Each structure stands twice: as C-alpha cells, then as structure tokens.
Amino acid sequence: MAEETKSSSIKDIFASKLVEGNEVRLTGWVRSKRSSKGGFSFIHVNDGSCLSTIQVIADESIHNYQSEVEKLGVGCSISVFGSLVASEGRGQDREIQAQAIEVIGWVEDPESYPIAKKRHSFEYLRTMAHLRVRTNTFGAITRLRNRLAQSVHRFFDESGFFWVNTPIITSSDCEGAGDMFRVSTLDQVNRQQTDFTDDFFGSETFLTVSGQLNLESYACALKKVYTFGPTFRAENSNTSRHLAEFWMIEPEIAFADLKANAVLAESLLKTVFQETLKHSQEDLNFFNDQINSEVIERLEKIVNSNFASMTYTDAIKALKDSNKKFDFEVSWGADLQSEHERFLTEEVIGGPLVVTDYPKEIKAFYMRLNDDEKTVAAMDILVPGVGEIVGGSQREERLAVLDQRIEDETLRKELWWYRDLRRYGSVPHAGFGLGFERLVQYVSGMDNIRDTIPFPRVPKNASF
Numbered sequence: 012m013a014e015e016t017k018s019s020s021i022k023d024i025f026a027s028k029l030v031e032g033n034e035v036r037l038t039g040w041v042r043s044k045r046s047s048k049g050g051f052s053f054i055h056v057n058d059g060s061c062l063s064t065i066q067v068i069a070d071e072s073i074h075n076y077q078s079e080v081e082k083l084g085v086g087c088s089i090s091v092f093g094s095l096v097a098s099e100g101r102g103q104d105r106e107i108q109a110q111a112i113e114v115i116g117w118v119e120d121p122e123s124y125p126i127a128k129k130r131h132s133f134e135y136l137r138t139m140a141h142l143r144v145r146t147n148t149f150g151a152i153t154r155l156r157n158r159l160a161q162s163v164h165r166f167f168d169e170s171g172f173f174w175v176n177t178p179i180i181t182s183s184d185c186e187g188a189g190d191m192f193r194v195s196t197l198d199q200v201n202r203q204q205t206d207f208t209d210d211f212f213g214s215e216t217f218l219t220v221s222g223q224l225n226l227e228s229y230a231c232a233l234k235k236v237y238t239f240g241p242t243f244r245a246e247n248s249n250t251s252r253h254l255a256e257f258w259m260i261e262p263e264i265a266f267a268d269l270k271a272n273a274v275l276a277e278s279l280l281k282t283v284f285q286e287t288l289k290h291s292q293e294d295l296n297f298f299n300d301q302i303n304s305e306v307i308e309r310l311e312k313i314v315n316s317n318f319a320s321m322t323y324t325d326a327i328k329a330l331k332d333s334n335k336k337f338d339f340e341v342s343w344g345a346d347l348q349s350e351h352e353r354f355l356t357e358e359v360i361g362g363p364l365v366v367t368d369y370p371k372e373i374k375a376f377y378m379r380l381n382d383d384e385k386t387v388a389a390m391d392i393l394v395p396g397v398g399e400i401v402g403g404s405q406r407e408e409r410l411a412v413l414d415q416r417i418e419d420e421t422l423r424k425e426l427w428w429y430r431d432l433r434r435y436g437s438v439p440h441a442g443f444g445l446g447f448e449r450l451v452q453y454v455s456g457m458d459n460i461r462d463t464i465p466f467p468r469v470p471k472n473a474s475f
Contacts, residue, residue, distance in 0.1 A: 177222030303456025352398030403443020
C-alpha cells in the first residue's frame with residue numbers, strides 16, 4: 012500500500028477538486044460487491060463521513076484479487092489505494108480504480124451477518140443497536156445529531172453564553188414529579204431503606220431530571236449560561252415519545268423576563284435549523300425522501316416564520332370555539348395535550364406558536380406568579396407536526412412568593428441554597444429546556460424517539 016498518499020474520506024473526495032488521475036487512499040466498509048466474469052469486481056464502500064458510497068473497481072492485476080478481493084462481502088473492512096477516474100455510472104462523477112486492496116477485517120459468517128444488505132425494520136434494528144449505525148438511516152441520524160449539537164454550542168458561544176456542567180447526581184427533584192432514579196451504595200435489593208446517613212453522600216440522591224436549579228445560581232453571577240447534558244426520568248412510559256435517558260439543552264438568562272426568554276428560544280431554533288439546512292443537505296434529502304416528505308419544508312417554514320403568541324387562556328378559547336371533538340377534554344386548568352398543541356399550530360395558527368401564562372396549579376413551584384395570582388409566567392413553544400418542543404418560564408425571584416409556592420417545609424429546607432439566590436442580590440431571570448432527542452426527531456422526521464439516540468434507555472431495556 013502506498014503509505015505516502017494521505018488517507019481521504021468519501022466526503023472529501025466528492026467535495027474536493029481532485030481530478031482524474033489523482034491518487035487516493037480510502038478506508039471503509041463494503042456495502043455491496045458484484046463481480047463480472049471478465050475478472051472485474053465493483054465494490055461500493057462507505058466510510059461514515061457522508062451518506063454516499065464510492066465505487067471501487069478492482070481487477071485481476073491486484074495481487075490478492077482471487078484470494079481475497081473476490082471473497083469480499085457486506086460488512087468487511089478494507090483499505091484501498093488507487094486513482095480517481097471518471098465514472099460512467101449514475102449518481103456520482105468519479106470512482107476509484109484500485110491498484111491495491113488490503114482486507115482489514117472479515118465478516119465471520121456472511122450468511123448470519125445481522126446487517127446484511129436488505130431493508131430491516133426499525134424495531135429489529137433496535138435489537139442490534141451496536142450495529143445499526145452501519146445502515147444509511149442511523150449513519151445519517153448520527154451525523155445530524157453532531158451537526159445539531161455543534162450548532163447549539165456555536166449559537167450560545169457566539170451569543171456570549173458560558174457552558175456550565177451541572178451535576179448528574181443530585182439531591183433535589185426540580186420538577187417535583189418523583190419519577191427519579193435513586194443513586195445509592197446501600198443494599199436496596201434486600202431491604203427498604205429510609206435512613207441514608209450511611210450512604211455515600213450522606214443523603215438520598217438521584218440522577219438528575221434537570222440542571223436548571225443549579226444553573227440558576229450561575230446565571231445570577233454570570234448573566235448568560237447554559238448546560239447541555241444527560242438527564243433521566245424513571246417514568247414507566249413505553250411510548251414512541253419517551254426515553255429514560257436523554258439530553259437536555261437548558262439556557263438561563265439573568266435580568267430577563269418571559270418575553271426575552273421566548274425571543275432567545277426562537278432565535279436558537281431558527282439558527283440551528285438554518286445551519287442544518289445549509290450544511291446537512293445530503294442527509295436531510297435522505298430523510299425527506301425515505302422518512303417524512305415534509306422534513307425540509309417544515310424546517311424552512313420555521314426559519315422564515317415569525318412565531319405567533321397567545322396566552323393559555325386564549326388557546327383554551329380557540330380550542331373550544333373550534334367545536335372539534337378531541338380525545339382529551341378541553342378545559343381551563345388542564346394541561347394541553349399533544350392533539351391540542353398540534354391543532355393550534357396546524358389548524359389555528361399554521362406555524363410555530365408560543366403559549367404563555369399557564370395556570371399555576373399545573374406548573375412547577377419555581378415559575379413566577381403573575382399579578383392575577385392564578386397563572387405563572389410560563390411558556391411552551393409548539394411546532395406543527397410535533398407539538399411542544401420547548402418549555403420554559405420566568406423564574407420566581409421574590410423570596411416571600413417562592414416560599415409560598417414551596418408548600419412542603421422539608422423541600423424548603425433542602426433548597427436553602429436555592430432560596431439564598433433570592434436573599435443575596437436577587438434579579439429577574441428566565442430559562443427554558445429543549446430536549447435534544449425531540450429536536451433530532453423533529454429535524455429527521457423519525458417517528459420513534461428511540462431511533463434518535465445511539466443506545467436508547469427505555470423500560471426493560473439497557474442491553475447495550
């Protein structure tokens with residue numbers, strides 16, 4: 012193998028100005044191979060850098076053609092050295108005329124290879140999560156996740172935010188839901204534990220459901236901060252919309268109200284979608300063609316739309332006035348369901364919508380009480396096709412009001428440090444949460460959120 016030739020990726024080859032006759036080295040995996048009786052083999056290779064494969068032409072002049080090249084099958088890893096030549100086939104303008112092929116790894120039993128060249132159901136591929144990334148769909152999902160994550164970090168960095176790594180292990184339940192994974196070194200299998208003084212941290216601890224409360228403390232010193240990390244919910248929800256482990260994007264801004272919060276969320280979504288449309292065109296085209304034909308159109312629509320806004324009260328009225336029969340009853344004081352959210356965005360507004368000022372009874376204690384003392388300064392951003400994609404609020408910065416909202420005396424004592432933020436230089440501040448997998452799901456058009464994360468954690472499944 013000609014070591015002096017620098018290894019290239021397929022993405023670089025198709026994007027570059029390399030011309031016929033240029034020598035290239037390429038490493039990757041065989042996606043398909045066919046051989047002719049005339050002593051030629053046509054090998055399609057993918058290296059993960061992009062959706063496309065490149066055709067490699069090999070002939071009997073290669074020293075190991077009969078002993079190895081002819082025996083190549085789907086999944087084998089190879090290293091190719093050769094020259095770029097003009098392609099006569101459809102779909103690409105260049106291919107590689109191989110001068111040498113080295114087989115790096117064989118597929119042990121081609122007949123039983125779990126990701127053979129055929130169409131597999133997504134349900135089956137979830138049972139092969141360690142191999143499913145070798146398919147077009149999950150290679151594209153991985154590249155989209157990377158693009159979106161990089162765009163998120165770039166947006167916040169360029170907007171003057173600081174990335175704060177909030178703890179994964181916590182003693183507080185931000186949402187008050189109670190569906191949390193306990194973290195303990197005590198024997199929880201054989202006895203019921205109520206005293207945690209001898210536990211590792213000396214108290215009952217859990218995997219975090221949100222980094223928000225910790226993040227607020229940093230916002231009250233640095234003004235603009237965000238966290239982007241894993242969160243956990245022990246909900247026994249076996250649905251296409253829930254994961255037990257997922258990633259959350261959570262910004263927090265000081266000296267800001269609910270309106271500024273909504274503006275930030277809208278700007279983030281538009282920027283991230285715009286960058287994805289610009290830089291992930293090949294993968295988006297794949298999802299548009301193979302998964303959901305509205306993927307590109309709805310991203311473009313959000314980028315070019317002004318987000319509408321209405322209060323929760325007005326939203327309830329719009330739903331009732333529609334006279335539409337919903338599965339879940341529409342009533343003031345009840346949370347909006349997915350069918351309500353989609354109707355509002357798809358039928359009433361025809362685009363993205365910010366719903367504000369929810370009843371205090373259905374929202375968390377940390378949301379700022381409005382002057383009517385019935386609602387809180389909360390917001391949800393709803394988008395067509397999915398419903399809620401962002402949830403946030405202005406935080407309650409008044410200690411006396413916060414104490415009234417925290418009715419549980421034990422919780423009030425546990426959150427002494429959170430209360431301190433209201434005692435020492437309190438300021439209006441706000442923030443929101445954006446589930447990263449929900450974002451990936453929206454951009455890709457995938458039906459099941461389990462297909463948007465490399466190794467999904469769901470009830471009765473932590474195999475990989």
